[in-house]
Amino acid sequence: MTPVRIGVLGLGTVGGGTVNVLKRNAEEIARRAGRGIVVSRAAARSLDRERICSTEGIALTTDPAEIVRDPDLEVVVELIGGADPARGLVLEAVERGKHVVTANKALIAMHGNAIFEAAHARGVMVAFEAAVAGGIPIIKALREGLAGNRIEWLAGIINGTSNFILTEMRERGAAFDDVLGEAQRLGYAEADPTFDVEGIDAAHKLAILAAIAFGMPLDFGRVYTEGITRVTPEDVGYAEQLGYRIKHLGIARRTETGVEMRVHPTLVPERELIANVNGVMNAVLVKGDAVGRTLYNGPGAGAEPTASAVVADLVDVVRTLTTDPNNRVPHLAFQPDALAPVPVVSIKEAETAFYLKMLASDRPGVLAEIATIFGEAGISIEAVVQPEPPRGAAQAKLVMLTHRVRERQVNEAVARIEALPVIEGSVTCIRMEHLDG
Ligand code: HSE
Numbered sequence: 001m002t003p004v005r006i007g008v009l010g011l012g013t014v015g016g017g018t019v020n021v022l023k024r025n026a027e028e029i030a031r032r033a034g035r036g037i038v039v040s041r042a043a044a045r046s047l048d049r050e051r052i053c054s055t056e057g058i059a060l061t062t063d064p065a066e067i068v069r070d071p072d073l074e075v076v077v078e079l080i081g082g083a084d085p086a087r088g089l090v091l092e093a094v095e096r097g098k099h100v101v102t103a104n105k106a107l108i109a110m111h112g113n114a115i116f117e118a119a120h121a122r123g124v125m126v127a128f129e130a131a132v133a134g135g136i137p138i139i140k141a142l143r144e145g146l147a148g149n150r151i152e153w154l155a156g157i158i159n160g161t162s163n164f165i166l167t168e169m170r171e172r173g174a175a176f177d178d179v180l181g182e183a184q185r186l187g188y189a190e191a192d193p194t195f196d197v198e199g200i201d202a203a204h205k206l207a208i209l210a211a212i213a214f215g216m217p218l219d220f221g222r223v224y225t226e227g228i229t230r231v232t233p234e235d236v237g238y239a240e241q242l243g244y245r246i247k248h249l250g251i252a253r254r255t256e257t258g259v260e261m262r263v264h265p266t267l268v269p270e271r272e273l274i275a276n277v278n279g280v281m282n283a284v285l286v287k288g289d290a291v292g293r294t295l296y297n298g299p300g301a302g303a304e305p306t307a308s309a310v311v312a313d314l315v316d317v318v319r320t321l322t323t324d325p326n327n328r329v330p331h332l333a334f335q336p337d338a339l340a341p342v343p344v345v346s347i348k349e350a351e352t353a354f355y356l357k358m359l360a361s362d363r364p365g366v367l368a369e370i371a372t373i374f375g376e377a378g379i380s381i382e383a384v385v386q387p388e389p390p391r392g393a394a395q396a397k398l399v400m401l402t403h404r405v406r407e408r409q410v411n412e413a414v415a416r417i418e419a420l421p422v423i424e425g426s427v428t429c430i431r432m433e434h435l436d437g
Contacts, residue, residue, distance in 0.1 A: 003036030004318050007067035009089060010079035011044040011060075013187040014103050014130070016052035017303030018077065018310045023054075029311065033318040037311075041067050052303060068093045075317055077310060078102040081191065087111050094118045094126065099321075101313040103130035103306055106195075109204035109220040112211075116331040123325035127313035132205040133158050133282040135305030136298040137312065142212045142286065143333040149288030151213040153253035155266075155435055156284035157277055158205040160300035161189045161196035162228045162248040166265075167278040170236045170245065176229070188280050188301040198227035199248070199263045206250035209284070210261050213252060214342060215334035219261070222344040223250075226264040235428060238399050239267050239355060242383060245275040246430065258343030260350050267355050267401075267432035273297075274435065285435060293435075348408040353382070353432040355401055356414070361422040362389055362396040370398070370417055377413035379405050395424060401432060 008015050019039055022029065030036040042055065043064040061067065068076055068089050076093040078100060080086050086107045093100050094115065102108065108115070108128050119126045129139045133156065142151070157163050161183045168174040168182075180197065183189045195201045207220035228248050239246050244267040253260040268275045273295055277283040282300025287293050299305035320328050332339060360366045367384070374381055380403040389396040402410065414427045 001035045003030070003038040004033075004074050004321070005038055005040040005072055006075040006077055006314065007070060007073040008039050008042040008077045008079060009064045009067060010081070011042050011051060011053070011055070012079070013052070013303045014306045014310065015042065015044075015079040017307035018079065019053035019055075019058070021304060021307040021311050022314075025311075029315060033315045035318055037314050037318060041070060041073065043067050064089050065092070068096065068098070073098060074321070075099045075101060075314065077314070078104055078107075079310070080104070081106070083107055083110050087115075090115060090126065091118055094122050094124055097122060097124060099124045099317045100126045101310055101317060102126065102128050103310055104128070105131040105201065105204040105208065109207040109218060112208070112218045112331075116336070119331065120325075120336050125317050125320070125328060126331060127317055128208070129313045130306050130309035132208050133284055133296070134160065134298070134300040134302065135308040136282055136284065136296045136300065137309065138209070138284050138296050139212065140312070141294075141296055142209065143329055146286065146288050146291065146294070147333070149290045151254075152287045152289060153251070154209055154213055154284060154286045155249050155251045155274070155433065156206070156209065157247055157274065157282050158209075158250045158284065158300065159196050159199070159202040159248055160280035160282055161193065162199075162202070163277070163282065163300070164188060164280045165197070166228060166231065166236070166246055166248060169231070169233050170240065171278075173233055183280070186280070187303065197229050199225040200227075202248060202250045202263045206252060206261055206263055209250070210252035210259060212333045213286070214254065214259055215332070215339055216259065216342045217339050218332070219341075219344060222261060224262040224264070224347040224350075228265055231265050231430070235355070235357065235430060238357065238385070238387070240270070242385065242399070242401060243270055244268060244355070244432065245270050247275060249433070251433065255345055255351075257349070258345045260345045262347060262350060265430055267430055268435060272435055348406070348411065350407050351404050352407065353402050353404050353434070354410050355399070355430040355432050357397060357399050357428040358417065359395050359424045360398050362394060363422075366422050367398070369420060369422065373413050373416045374402075377409050379403075379409055379413055
């Protein structure tokens with residue numbers, strides 16, 4: 001059989017990795033897919049840049065539209081990143097009857113509903129395994145392997161750059177900016193690294209995971225998003241003393257009133273496997289009603305790990321090229337007409353435990369005053385630590401862990417505590433999850 005000819009948009013880190021994996025493993029890939037897969041055209045911003053892959057046998061252009069419009073190509077692989085111009089290119093490819101494989105989480109999170117609708121109408125696939133958690137086949141696991149379950153919640157380390165930075169802060173006491181620079185040099189960070197450290201990249205990925213887990217349309221705009229820029233080495237250290245690690249988690253959870261979708265730094269018990277996922281590695285913990293908790297772990301970024309997911313999608317697409325479109329795995333796991341919007345629980349109504357740190361006057365009665373406020377707010381304290389202040393200091397740090405509580409209650413209590421004359425500055429609040437239920 002003749003090989004499937006594909007066009008690649010973007011020959012950077014992931015594009016280069018994809019070309020290399022397709023070439024190196026060509027024989028095994030063809031044995032799996034039933035046909036060879038050949039990159040015959042590629043679009044790159046500049047034609048004379050140094051690359052991680054050879055471009056021998058690939059016709060290069062700087063105009064991605066040429067590839068999208070090339071009638072000889074059956075599949076377009078979009079690796080440009082960012083919502084635009086990717087959206088227009090993908091929609092045009094779909095309109096022209098081409099299948100699309102993309103690693104673009106921003107595109108899928110923000111425009112996936114329209115793209116999947118267009119693809120469904122045209123009978124083509126838009127595959128996006130590489131958009132979430134790099135090389136971990138989490139989309140496949142949720143969409144197929146766990147299809148018998150009612151998914152109750154999932155929690156994931158889904159931004160490798162943030163995990164890399166938090167790991168280096170804990171292990172080396174490294175400064176935030178130095179570590180970020182290293183992540184950029186290694187090709188992990190987004191073009192705009194604020195997407196990583198402000199949690200936007202993780203929010204894109206969480207929106208995708210939640211839609212697939214719960215059978216709801218993509219709803220990126222309603223993901224509560226907080227990054228790691230305010231996490232300090234001091235908090236990382238106190239958390240460790242209490243038996244916890246601070247991880248940047250994306251959490252999606254069914255509740256009686258709707259779905260929680262939130263991305264934020266989170267204390268997790270250090271005995272949990274996910275707490276020990278370090279560096280650029282990602283991990284997603286999924287709780288299904290039938291299977292219980294399952295954990296998926298692997299590299300979340302980088303050239304070949306991401307290429308691994310892109311190529312797996314290509315194999316899936318090639319295997320089902322001749323299949324009746326209605327018999328393919330639906331884009332968002334549930335049949336398009338069975339997707340149902342679900343109310344999203346506001347962060348104030350979300351329920352978590354908390355790590356709280358404050359600076360208080362070191363004199364009798366202060367702790368009692370604070371404890372009274374928590375008691376009146378209905379907040380139960382699980383642990384209190386007062387690290388020994390420097391000799392002669394008039395103030396002391398207080399670190400507290402709460403039991404699970406509605407966030408609104410904590411906000412009200414913290415506002416009252418911050419107003420006490422014995423408290424200096426603001427109270428640091430970091431959410432905490434035990435991930436066991
Ligand atoms: N910037 C992303 C990360 C790359 O750090 O995880 C993979 O999506």
